[in-house]
Amino acid sequence: MLFLNRRSVNLILGKSFIFLLVHLLCIPVTSAQSYDEELRRIKEETRKGFSENLREFNSYPDRPESDGPFNRDNVEDFLRDNIPHFISSDKDFTKVYNYRWWMMSKHFRLWKDPEDHKDYWVITEFFGWPAHGSISGAIPCPAGHQFYDLRWFRDPKYLRSYIDFYMKGYASRHDQREGPNFHTHIRRPESHHFSSWMIDGTEAFLKIHPDNPWRNGLLPYLEKHQKVWDDTFTVRKAGARTDGLYKVLDLYDGMEFTISATLPLIESDGPYAIYTEETWKQYYLGWGTIDNLRNSGHVKKFPEAFANAYPLVYLVRPSVNSYYYGNLHSLGDLYALKAQESGSETDLSKSEHYLQRARLQRDKTLSVLWNGADEFFYSFTAADNAYGVKDKMSRVRESAGYTPWYFNMIPKGDTTYDKAWDMFSSEKGFYGKKGMTTAEQQHPLFNEKAYAWNGRGWPFQNSVVYKAYANYLRNYKGEITASDKELLYDHVKKLVSLHGEESNIGEWYIPGSGSEFGGVKDYFHSTFPDILIADLLGFTPSHDNSFSLRPLLPGNAWDYFYLGNIRYHDHDIDIIWKKDWDTDRKGDQGAMRVWVDGKLTAEAASLSDTITVTLKDKPGF
Incomplete structure (x- = not known):
């Protein structure tokens, strides 16, 4: 048996007959056959375990009904045909993985746009029709997370349609409707009701399911989407420290009642003098406290400083400034791909424009929000806030301070x-x-x-x-x-x-x-x-016709895992890692093995190795 122990195992499929011949000759036929048999066995075990899990999930009492067409009668076939399959020696991980796909299936909704009369697949956050949702019931706050999970779906039509809804459909054309629990004076489309990183998420999707015609048609809408963030949520105060960075209410960053907003409220006078060391818990610690403020009559004295009793203290947060770095960088990447295909100087110029903007956004964010003494990224109050302390650092470490690494911004x-x-x-x-x-x-x-x-x-x-x-x-x-x-x-x-x-x-x-x-x-x-x-598990997709595997799973955490049924660049990928492939031999015969379109293709002896597989294009791909 050949074990490739290099830190990186690079296999190019279909490029070199001699290389492939040598590789295949080094793997005994009997071994290759036994590995294929193990793949078939573990696939069947995964199928049975998945069915058992779904029967359990479908039996849970007091759970919300599905928002769409997938329910306990048809969800098993729908998910089995679409999700990456997974099983491991840790039954809790396996069960939660299957549960999360089952949960997601209940949030698929087919919604007809009343203007363009197109049917859009949308993905809900809350069940039903929440008052703070879009007209379709979907909410943009978790859209970035939803894109990242659903990009792994085998059939790309669902996420492609959901992206179209936000970029080209009703949500992109109409302002967020006012409702009883809305807290804003800034008009913007439904697609921008909450902060998000949808353009970055779209690029992440295209790394798994390339679609050049769809990408090229979508790009102008992605630009328009980012322009709303640029025009509406950029700090404009010449000479101020936060000038040119992005701002947001913590509420519309999906993170209401933060310490980084509480600190400047306590420090402010004027409309916000009501917040003190002694009183802030009474007025800014959950939705019930907002009612306290509303009932106090204070809000009526300063209507422009509050929106439905929520204080309008815009923050320059590490979160949104990372999100829009990610969006800008993705616009640059996607236009670069288009330029490679079209040879257009215009496309190349747009790519360079957005990549340069991303670099400027990165440099400004790192310069302003990083606190060298405390060694963390902090939030600031926006310099152009109408009320309260301005351009002031909030000295508190919040988990949002880690967001720059999410986008590889450093x-x-x-x-x-x-x-x-x-x-x-x-x-x-x-x-x-x-x-x-x-x-x-x-x-x-x-x-x-x-x-x-x-x-x-x-x-x-x-x-x-x-x-x-x-x-x-x-x-x-x-x-x-x-x-x-x-x-x-x-x-x-x-x-x-x-x-x-x-x-x-x-x-x-x-x-x-x-x-x-x-x-x-x-x-x-x-x-x-x-x-x-x-x-x-470290499956890293790319725009190139390749992927890499570099797990961060501790070597002794599990005895085995299988991750398969992955549809990637129009190929099927299966992966098995076992701590010991042959229990009859002394010691652990550990290895990770990769199949592409049913053929054993790559292997490494250690979970610490990196496997990189370059795929052969399929005809017409």
């Missing part, structure tokens, strides 16, 4: 910002006994009990930070240690445990003592399949 080789990750493993920072916190635990205003983003755990942020940490390890840290991998695995395993015996994903959890999620059940506001596939 320049390669720059170790200036590495120390921020010390807080990821610290009980003074974000490391909770039951899960990650959203604010540093040593801060005086930390509070995990309130329905707020000032300490309580919210899976939305777990999804951001776990990918950010995985990117940091793979793309920035010189040497990945066993303890680095254990830390990521520990965090993800705690997230798995919070799903409970009757699997459920909710809105929030208590990091210090919680045993399960609270709030709405079967809630689609975060990722899990993408955490497992891309972050933990």
Whole structure:
């Protein structure tokens, strides 16, 4: 048996007959056949386990009904035909992975646009028709996470249609409707009601399902989408520190009642003088406290300083400034791909324009938001706020400060910002006994009990930070240690445990003592399949006709895993890792093996190795 022990195993399919012949001759036919038999066996085991899990999920009482056509009668076939299949020696991981796809299937809704009369697949966050949702019921706040999970679906039509809805459909053409719980004076389309990174998410989708004609037709709409962020949410105050950066209410960043907003409220006078060290909990610590402020009569005195009793303190946050770096960089990447195909100088010029804008956005964000003394990315109040302290740093570490790594925003080789990750493993920072916190635990205003983003755990942020940490390890840290991998695995395993015996994903959890999620059940506001596939197991897609595998799974965590039925660049990918392929032989015969279109193609003896596979184009691809 041939084991390729190099750090990177590069196989080019269909390029060299001699190379392939040598490779195939080095693998005994009997071994190749036995590996194929193991693939067939584990596929059947995965199928049976999946069916058992779905029968259990469908039996859960008191769960929301599906928002669309997929229900307990047809969901098994729908998911089996579309999702990457997974099984591992850890039954909890396997069950939660299957549960999350089952949960997602309930959020598919086919919605007809009343103007263009087209049917769009949309993906809901809350079930039903929430008052703060778009006319379709979908909400843009979790769209980036939804894109990253659903990009792995075999049939790309669902996510392609959902992207079209936000970029070209009703949501892109009409302002967000006013409702009883809206808190804004800024008009913008439904697609921009909350911050998001949809353009980056679209590029992530295209790395798995390339579609040049669709991409080229969509690009002008992606540009228009970003222009709304540029025109509406850019700080404009010449000479100010935050001038030119992006701003947002913490509420419309999907993270209401943050410490980074509380601190400037306490420090401000005028309309916000009502917030003091003694009173802020009464007026800014969950939705019930907003009612307290509204009922006090104070809001009526300063109508322009509040929107439905929510204070209009716009923040320049690490989150949104990373999101729009990601969007700008993706526009540059996608126009570069178009230019390669078209040879157009216009396309090339647009690519260079957006990549340059992304670099400027990166440099400004790193320069302004990084605090060298505290070694973390902080939020600032926007310099052009109408009321309250302006252009002022909020000195609190929040999990949103890790967002730059989600988008690989840090320049390669720059170790200036590495120390921020010390807080990821610290009980003074974000490391909770039951899960990650959203604010540093040593801060005086930390509070995990309130329905707020000032300490309580919210899976939305777990999804951001776990990918950010995985990117940091793979793309920035010189040497990945066993303890680095254990830390990521520990965090993800705690997230798995919070799903409970009757699997459920909710809105929030208590990091210090919680045993399960609270709030709405079967809630689609975060990722899990993408955490497992891309972050933990290291399947890295690309625009090139290739992919790589570089797992961060600790070597002793599982005895085996299978990840397969992945549709990638019009090919089918299956992966098996086993700690011991031959229990009759002394020692562990560990290896990770990859099949492409049913043919054993690549292998490595260690989970620490990187496997890179370059695919042969299919006719007409």
